[in-house]
Amino acid sequence: MTNQVNVLWWTVARSEEVTGKKPLSVDIGDQPIVMWRDKQGVVRALEDRCPHRRAPLSLGCIRDNGWIQCGYHGWSYDGATGRLTEIPNMKDDQRFPPLYKAERFAVAEGGGLVRVALDPAAVPPAPTETMMPLSGTAHVTLDQAHYVAALYDDPGLLLDIRGVHFTPYLMSELHEEDGKLVMERSCQWKHLHWPAPFSADFPITALTRSDPVTGETELTLRDTDFNTLLSAVIAPVPAARGVTAIRWRCRIGATRPGFHAKLLGFGAPFRVRQTIDAAALRTLKPSASRHGEDLRAAAAA
């Protein structure tokens, strides 16, 4: 990965997933990462590889003092610096040269999401204060670039919002707005209705704002009176072997007039699909995703 990529912040976990009890294994592309919370509750991220004998640190444990300990020979590391702090049985001679450390990554936590940048000196992202109560994690066997392209072209292949049918019709095509790629898609409630290709008006739209590089997307479902029915953030991260790991959080709007909008308030109305209809994906026409390519190319130029 280039340095430019290394300073990107990837949402690799939800806050609930990172604990002080058990290390969490995630990855950004081919880079394995271990995460945990130290004694102060701060999330730490190191390369998931013990510099001693290359064992995954995520197979180890978290010590009471917040260090992570390799499960193979018990070497311990401080998450704040990555420095080796202890080798079992060395008793009093626990001073190690600076070279004795695990690779450390930058971490930022906010809004119930944990972001990691591979460059420890990456400029921290803007803090996110609002916490969306519903959340989940999904892994799909589709690489991240194609996943984001499908999100632009037909979000219905990837997302399941209770009672919502994403139509192919747009109120606004993908365009750049304040550094984000924004589009608005017309949606219908799933019930007996006039087919979308013959409908004069649609009751709801899905407004999406995506980071042009990471593809992290804020989705707002709103009705024709501009009531926000549901807000979500969807973070697709490239993982090993072409897998995409998706973390998401969601919040239901306070004002939801109508039967179907009210139904969103019960149970789990938002889901990121773990499996994708490959036959439908294969024949999905590239449209918004091409605009995305053009917009990214223009931004790069």
Place this chain on the structure above:
Amino acid sequence: MPDALERPIESAVPTPPAALNSVNNWVPHRLAMRDAWFPLAHSTGVGPKPVRRSIYSQPYFLWREDGKAVAAEFHPNEHATRPASPLTGGTGRYPVMERYGYVWGWFGNPEAADPAHLPSLPFLPPKGGLPGYMVGTVRFDCAAPLSLENLIDLTHADFLHANIVGDEKSESESVEVYSTSETVTMVRTCKGKSVAPVMKFFSGIRQPTQDIRQVIHIFLRSHCAIAYGRFSPGDDVPLFHPCVPETRDRTRLDYAMNTSNAGFMFRHVMPKASYLVSRQDSSMTSPQSPRYMRETKRRDLHSRFDAAGQRYRLLMQDLAARQAEGDFAYRDNVSADCSDIIGLRKELFVY
């Protein structure tokens, strides 16, 4: 989160590369017209509550105030996070007019809005009032120019719509093409053509063949077309076929087919054939559209039957090139009565 778009007026008119100014490798995705009236909604679809439309992603909210249609850039409930665009002259309200049973919104410089630029539709009552079964909405997920090119190329109908309008068999066929800087007209005359199944079943035509005269008349800038068929034996079927570019690759078609002069069954059924025909067209134009998004060195092939489509491509490119240079003037009148051009039997459509 910002609610809507702010698109400067210039952004809707990308400059077509000069090297691509050729009909066989055109990029319709890049052709956007300015200073035109677009039929945004059937008049009956606009009431006191705002309905939303868009032209090239630019939002249009339509509703009535004291019975009069208005077109606004912002929804009344919207917290505007951007100033009103040049398309409304900073007022937030677009020029709007109502005629032929449609609410028309102006897209372009609001000071240039003039009823003289409204397309002539002599077979529709100027004050509207067609029965509901003669109007409807269909949508295409393709660029609007592709949808219009599909329409003006009637030879596709013999294959794609054979189960509705009949197969390709006829004793003779001729195609004539006429144009101005703002319109293109195609007249197809067939003698002894297989009777359209829809007429066989719903108009009770028993003869095996019929003579037909079909006219497609496109108003380039407004992306609107008249499709007028005269069938003998058979009926006169004039269709208003607007292709509003909601985005560069999504098209909205609020059609009106005036079958007032046809028999009871045909009068009611034929307008609804649009639902079937549009899906058949969409099955081709939808996969076509992504292939016309970017320039390519591979040129389309064509035959002599494509003369009208070729002319349409050429005229659209000419108009876009003029607009790219800042020339938005109408060199030909689009609101003058086009009855003679389309060969309308005026006695059937007196308003």
